[in-house]
Amino acid sequence: MVERRPWLDILAHVILLCGVAMVAFPLYVTFVASTQTAQEVASAPMSLIPGPHFVDNYMQALFGGSSGGSSGAPVGRMMYVSLIMALAISIGKIAISLLSAFAVVYFRFPGRMFFFWMIFVTLMLPVEVRIAPTYKVVADLGMLNSYAGLTLPLIASATATFLFRQFFLTVPDELIEAARIDGLGEWAILRKITIPLLKPTTVFLVVFSSIGFLRILDQVYNMTTNDPGGPLGSTKPLVLMIYQTAFSSYAMGYAAAQTVVLFTILLCVSLLQLWILREKK
Template structure:
């Protein structure tokens, strides 16, 4: 029996509405700032309602005129670099992790669990601890100022390997036995049975890893000195510091608004698979 408690229902909705407002308000301010000109954004108080310069600011951002008197990459080029980096990191992490988990669960080889725990222990090492040794390796391999240098050092994921391992452990052994009886080898079993069963988990991980790659700041800042490889997250910070002048908030906020779009599109387009991949337990 479910009790009807109007007071608690109302309180719950009020808390949810307040939470949405707190989360959405900064995004609203970003949008509003992207619709005003520089003169209005230099005045106090800042506006809270949209203006009429949205398309003017959009044109300036797309043409690379975000900061007056400073040559910068067009925003579309920055976003392209970020997109390449995010896709390569997400896809690379998924491929390496799912193959590693498959080997650990379904193949019997010496020190199998030892290798798994070595992978798992890397979760205790933050990026800051290993960033300098990683940089030295990348530099020695000649991958500075390249897409490979931006992505290859970040495509291994202990978290994704652990998640896929747990998913594979939930699959009944009878399924493997039936595949053997039907004459399916390891490769066919992987592609015809494991991949379809892991579809929602792959989608959920892709969303998380894409956003992880898109929001990278420290590694691109360290690994690239060529402005043609600048990512949008790094460039926004550079816009704020450029030439030690007053930030041109209207075009900077337009750039930030455009930078939000790809992660939002990925989340919206894969929302159902994302939620299902994180919540389902039975295969």
């Protein structure tokens, strides 16, 4: 019989509570900052009690206008840009990765594993290595300051290709052979057999890709000239707006309110994933 040690349970709960506090405290500080002015946020020490500017900061974040000596565009316009880029990149990434993995697993052509490993090796390259070459290619193609220049370089994903390939390898060969005997072609097998089985993996990749690309900053900063997010803010996502509001305009309270709005949107996307994948009892 395994001896139960109550002190181990207590220690485990203490460690878990410390972990929760480490995650929750910055979120609370951000919320408190979203209710204060820039001067109150910059004061030392900053008050950890919510301030009186909750309505002003959130009205400015949601609808634009002026608050606390600063002005800005509403979150909705920047969120629209973020959603356009996130959806375009996520859909493109899923489509290309799915077809690439399907071809590597089910099409017996010479050099297929070579091409797969060429894709896989890119996982070992840090983002910093690809910044300059990507900018050069986008500039040569005349796609700077455009949605195409922001989205096309990001739709190729070695991670998604690898995950789809690993799933396809778990599909029984007998199932695929039976489908071929019944007269199904490769496209029909992909649509009617493998894609329905891929629902959990696909939803996972779409949600996490969308969350990642809703927080995109470096791609926009590098691929738009003059004022980042140009021309005239037409490609400016919400994260870049938050960065400029906080560190260019120094409107910390307004930037914190924008951050809370973005966090709420990301939380809703995550909850949507849980709802889609939950088991129906």
